[in-house]
Amino acid sequence: MARDLASFLRRKARSTKSDPARCSSCNRVPLPGELVHELESRRVVCQLCLADLPEPHRVTISCERVHATDRPLTVARAA
Numbered sequence: 001m002a003r004d005l006a007s008f009l010r011r012k013a014r015s016t017k018s019d020p021a022r023c024s025s026c027n028r029v030p031l032p033g034e035l036v037h038e039l040e041s042r043r044v045v046c047q048l049c050l051a052d053l054p055e056p057h058r059v060t061i062s063c064e065r066v067h068a069t070d071r072p073l074t075v076a077r078a079a
């Protein structure tokens with residue numbers, strides 16, 4: 001059972017489809033709440049890598065905030 005979980009987690013970690021917002025420069029997965037920017041060259045970079053780019057290469061075509069989950073969070077009334 002534990003071996004199945006370990007192999008599942010390894011597969012998930014290797015899968016690039018599960019992390020579409022991975023930074024193309026530092027290969028880091030941005031944290032929830034962080035902004036990711038799409039450059040004119042269609043590369044997606046994180047806020048830190050965008051700041052390191054020379055001024056002429058900082059032209060972005062979109063900017064998106066990373067969410068914690070794709071599903072809306074449930075807000076429940078306190079008991």
Ligand SMILES: [Zn+2]
Binds near residue numbers: 027028045046047049
């Ligand atoms: Zn980066």
